[in-house]
Structure formats: C-alpha cells, structure tokens
Amino acid sequence: MNCLFKDSGIDDFLKDASNFRGSCDGVFFPENHDDVVSIITEANELKSKITVAGNGTGLTGGRVPLSGKVISLSKLNSLLEIDKVNMTVTASAGIILKDLQEFCESNGFFFAPDPTETLCQAGAVVATNASGAKSYKYGATRNSVQELDVVLPCGDTLTIKRGEIFANGNVMQFNSASGKKYLFPLLDIQMPNVKNSAGYYSKPGMDLIDLFIGQEGTLGIITKCKFTIHPVPETLFSCLAFFDDVADSLSFIEYFKSEENTSLSPRALEFFDGNALRFLSEDYPLCAGDYASGVWFDEECTNAGFDKLTDEYISVLNKFNCHDDNIIPAFDSKTHLLIKEFRHAISYKINEFVASKGLRKLGTDTAVPSEYFTSFYFSCQNGAEKSGLNHVSYGHFGDSHLHLNFIPENDSQFELGKSLYREICKLAVEMRGTVSAEHGIGKTKTDYLEIMYGEQGMKEFAKLKKVLDPNLILNFGNIVPEKFFTI
Ligand SMILES: Cc1cc2nc3c(=O)[nH]c(=O)nc-3n(C[C@H](O)[C@H](O)[C@H](O)COP(=O)(O)OP(=O)(O)OC[C@H]3O[C@@H](n4cnc5c(N)ncnc54)[C@H](O)[C@@H]3O)c2cc1C
Structure with missing residues (x-):
C-alpha cells in the first residue's frame, strides 16, 4: 500500500474546497477494505488520529486533518457493478460520482443524488448525505442508500442492509462482524422536519443504516455502498x-x-x-x-x-x-x-x-x-x-x-x-429549520450546529461519538469540536 509522508506531496490533502487548511504527518492510500481495516486497527491501538479524505470537494473542512494521518480512499475504486433486475448499483467508496452516474446512464438507469460537483466520491456522498436538484423529487442521498460496508473506529467491520436493524424505541443495538456487541441510547434531540445534513441522524425506532449516512466520517469509514437507481425516463x-x-x-x-x-x-x-x-x-x-x-x-x-x-x-x-x-x-x-x-x-x-x-x-x-x-x-x-x-x-x-x-x-x-x-x-x-441542508458541518460549521442543538445537544453528539470511537481517533473535529468532550 502506497503512503506519502510529510514534505512529499501531501499538500493537496491539507485543504478542501472551503479553503480551510490543516496539517498532518502522512497520507495512506489503501487499495481494498482489508487495508483500511489494518490502518484503522493500528491507529486505534496507538490512539493516533486519522482523517478520511474523499476527493476534497467538501465545503466545510470535513476532510482536512488537524493532526495525525490521512487515509485517502482514491484507490478504493475497483468495484462498480449494476443489478438491473433489482435496480441497484454497488460501488467502492472511492468511485467518482461522475463515473458512477455515467455508468448507470450507459446501462439505461440514473442515480438520483446529483450534487452540482460531480468529482466527489461515492462514499463521501453518503458520509455527507449530499443532495442536489433532483432531491426535490427523490430526496437526499439517504433515500438511495440500500447497503453499506463500514469500518468502525476500532477496526471492526459491519455490513448494514437497509431494513434489517432498527432501534428498539430509543435504544440501538447491533453486533459487528466479529460479534462485538454495541448497545447505546439514541440522541435526545429533535431533528428538524426539513432536508437536513447537520449532525447525527436520530429518531426513535430508526434504521441503523441512517446513523452512518451523514456522519461525516466520525463514526466509521464507508468502504462500499449499494444504491437504488431508476430507469432513465423517455x-x-x-x-x-x-x-x-x-x-x-x-x-x-x-x-x-x-x-x-x-x-x-x-x-x-x-x-x-x-x-x-x-x-x-x-x-x-x-x-x-x-x-x-x-x-x-x-x-x-x-x-x-x-x-x-x-x-x-x-x-x-x-x-x-x-x-x-x-x-x-x-x-x-x-x-x-x-x-x-x-x-x-x-x-x-x-x-x-x-x-x-x-x-x-x-x-x-x-x-x-x-x-x-x-x-x-x-x-x-x-x-x-x-x-x-x-x-x-x-x-x-x-x-x-x-x-x-x-x-x-x-x-x-x-x-x-x-x-x-x-x-x-x-x-x-x-423557524424550525437547519443550518446545513446538504454540505454538512465539518470543522467550519460547528458553531452553527451549536445554535441548532445547544450545548446539551452537542454533548449528546459527543457521547454517541465516544460509544463508537472511545479513543476519538476518527475524523476528530468534525461535527463535535474538542471542547464538548471535556465538559
Ligand atoms: C462547486 C461545488 C458545488 C457543490 N455542490 C454541492 C451540491 O449541490 N450538493 C451537495 O450536497 N454538496 C455539494 N458540494 C459539496 C461536496 O461536493 C459534497 O459534500 C461531496 O459529498 C464531497 O465529496 P468529496 O469526495 O469531495 O469528499 P471530501 O470533501 O473529501 O470529504 C467530505 C467529508 O466526507 C468524509 N468522507 C469522505 N469519504 C468518506 C468515506 N468513504 N467514509 C466516511 N467518511 C468519508 C470526509 O472525512 C469529510 O468529512 C459542492 C462542492 C463544490 C466545490
């Protein structure tokens, strides 16, 4: 697996389209799911920070590292497969959206999420719950996600299929692939009833998959996604x-x-x-x-x-x-x-x-x-x-x-x-709306998220993050700034 270190061309990974800038010691380029697992497992053991990079078109500094190492998913791009009968497309997380859209169209289908910027990666589109013009009819990316492969911050993995695991009221429970049991209360927050990409998704009885959509890489790294697609209209x-x-x-x-x-x-x-x-x-x-x-x-x-x-x-x-x-x-x-x-x-x-x-x-x-x-x-x-x-x-x-x-x-x-x-x-x-309908919170909009959910809500987010990422290694600084982990 390729890896770049400080002073050897990592500059591109220190920013995104928001022009927010950070710093890091090096960039990993995993080529498959197992590479991601081994990088994360080691980082978790060493308690060292990892920031996940898509293609850097984000507008909130989400992929910009504050320290530690970056894991770029640009080489995680081997899979792009269509199932015409069930109308789904499955893609490695690093597949570029434009390629995914063109692939679907060449097969007579279209992928509904259409952010204006098409050079973003499939996994990032899920991680930010991106949306675009067609969302008026088809909803944000969330509505198109059928299945996700996720590497949790401890290196454990999980395949989540929509419709399989639901919270029992306000309690979520699931087992990772290794059998490790996760059990935690959902957030005590009220999400706005509008298109929304601000903070974690939380609703009584919710589907587990929705927790990993729009989490901005703070709860897990998405390595593979299966999406619903639609026939191209006449x-x-x-x-x-x-x-x-x-x-x-x-x-x-x-x-x-x-x-x-x-x-x-x-x-x-x-x-x-x-x-x-x-x-x-x-x-x-x-x-x-x-x-x-x-x-x-x-x-x-x-x-x-x-x-x-x-x-x-x-x-x-x-x-x-x-x-x-x-x-x-x-x-x-x-x-x-x-x-x-x-x-x-x-x-x-x-x-x-x-x-x-x-x-x-x-x-x-x-x-x-x-x-x-x-x-x-x-x-x-x-x-x-x-x-x-x-x-x-x-x-x-x-x-x-x-x-x-x-x-x-x-x-x-x-x-x-x-x-x-x-x-x-x-x-x-x-007016009971949201501070971010599609771009997410990243590192530049955390103050606005606090306006929306108050200090108590931010602490709730921090608590949930700690359940899945006790060593706070993954995408630290996104959604919840450091101060909420100490108060
Ligand atoms: C000109 C322009 C127009 C835009 N228009 C729209 C628009 O219409 N709608 C819209 O929603 N957005 C829009 N965006 C924002 C941006 O394109 C989206 O947020 C996109 O989803 C980011 O993709 P990326 O691959 O560039 O991700 P990055 O910027 O690299 O990362 C975005 C976030 O996702 C996390 N992440 C990336 N990959 C993964 C993964 N596999 N697993 C877990 N976390 C991951 C990163 O850590 C980061 O927090 C626009 C941006 C630009 C520059």
Missing part, C-alpha cells in the same frame, strides 16, 4: 423562466408544493436571484436582462406527453406573471445542455471568485419548513441588502433551501459577512 421537459418580481417566482415554486396542484410533478425546482443572473450573464447571455429572478425546473415525461406538459407549465408560469418572452423551454438537446450548464455554473463561479481573492466562501446552506420560506428568504435578502456587502442567492427552493453567498472583498467585509451568516442560521433555527 424524455425530460426542462425549462428556464425569468420573472420581473421575486415574489412571483417564489409563488410559482410554492404552487407545486400544494397538494391540490398535482397534475405537474417537477423533479427539480431551482431558484436564482437577480444578482446571480447578473453574475452569470457574461458567460450566459441567455440570462442577460434586468430580471428580478429566475427559476429552472424539469420533469420526467414521455415523448407523447411532452407538448401537453409544455403547455401546462407555460400556463402556470403565465399565471405567475412570467410572460412567454421570458420562458426558455429546452426543445432541443443544445438548449437542454445550455440550461443544465447554466444551472451548475453559479456555485463554481462563486467559488472561483472567492478563491481568487484569497478568502473563504461564505455561503449559507439553510433550509426551513416550506410555510416559513418566503418570510425567511425576504428577511435574509433584506439583511444582505442593508449590509452593503455583495451577495448572490440561489438554491434548491423546491426544498426551501437557500444558498445566500456573501462575496467579501476584504477581511473586514468577511467578518461582517460572518456575523450576518450567523444571524441567518439563528433565524433558520427559530
């Missing part, structure tokens, strides 16, 4: 629409959430504010114009039903004052691709811009219950306007999920953006 209706009034675009999105309006069933409902459209207009002249906002959406359909669906959507758009001239339906593959690229470009462009200034990204990842979303959105936007900071908003508004990105030009603006960010998190929590 065709897709995809459309970009621009509005002169933001309120109309929000009402258009809300329209689909009403139980009465079920004849249309979008798969994705994505929003861009006027600043986002202007930010993109140089590269994408299709959104140049003095629009207040834009919405991109798509729906799976049949060729026979395409025209009817188009007419229905246009009529709903008209109802919300979006006129025909402002509607760009994708009638050909070129427009389809252009719209898709446009939709993905915004987060890349913002990251690029912020990195070019040598600053850290300040992008919220908040979601609130649908009934509060309009009020939440306008409060956040008004605060951002008043601050005078440059800002750009977009997000998965079908899931009431807002990415408000401050674009600070200097350190003092960065500090101001940070305090506003905190206020936005507080508001999301007051």
